[in-house]
Amino acid sequence: MDYLLDIIKKIACFYVFASFILNLVNDERYKKYINMFTGLIMIILVMKPVINMFSSDNQFETLLKTNESDYMSREMADKISVAGSYGKELILNEFNETLKNSLSHKFLDYGITLEKTEAQIEFDRTDSDYGRITSLDIAAKGFDVSNSYSVAVTELKKYISNVYKIDRNNIHINITC
Template sequence: MITGIYQWIKNIAFYMILITAVMNLIPNNNYKKYINLFTGIVMIILVISPISKLLGASTRLDSNFIKNIYNQEIVNLKVDAYQISDTSSSKLLEEYKNEISNQIEEIVNKEGYFVVKSKIVMNEDRESDNYGNLEGIQVVLSTQEKKNQKILVDKIQIGQKQFENPEEISVKNVIDDFYNVGLDNINVSIQR
């Protein structure tokens, strides 16, 4: 128990020293608020990790907590189109899309599926008030991990109706619970 507390304090101290060094090396103040947000989230996780272990929740954080962090992150990370150049802005959006893709991969892996392909749709109109907002998610999943194999299967259509199987609906619900995009803006296809 004492060694666990010692390790916990040591981790926090090491993290604080590392973050102080990183913050002093950043030349541009425009990115400091984003780095502060990220490092603050990591610090919260470091601080509450022993508590979650005691409560038996060390394998998975509460999904509502993660959802609230994501929603707060969206509010705080509104990209100011006039302060960031076109190139930096598009790179930032691409990194944001990549991060969301990585998060989706983690979410669907917990559900027992593997991502074959994912596409994140964001508002890229710099003049819009919703610039940088997540607008849609398209995911192709597989029940088995497949390397370098991309097979796309369209949904079955009979007449004008589209039918989704219950597994696709379940994964859509999990993604919608996390990102709150709306079920109509999420497209999930599961390959067999």
């Protein structure tokens, strides 16, 4: 509801501003150009929310990945409780492989090949984060030698933090060329 109210406020403010400008200009030759320009801006203001509704697929994908991550964490906690120390290592290796496969497409979007993931998982049953990823080390290889990948690392950390609920400071991405 607030989103709709915000859109209406923007349109109303722009309409008042456009009316003020039209009243300042007395010459009819300029009014038609001002009307055309303000009309184009009004179309953009009205179309922007509609376009944003159709581009919300990324939000849906992130929400889906978050739920998948929660499921994987619960499944991991169940497996950890059953497995011994050797089983924990096998489960952790399997989880790292699954995590690598899950993240590889996102890394490829930035021109980076994911080589290895190493997740640290909380094994203490008394901890509230039991079965969850506490830190993540990622080794990757970039295609472009001249690229510093700092923007990509920031965006990837943001994505991983949102999906897997890991503190960004605990996500370490090392990209070599």
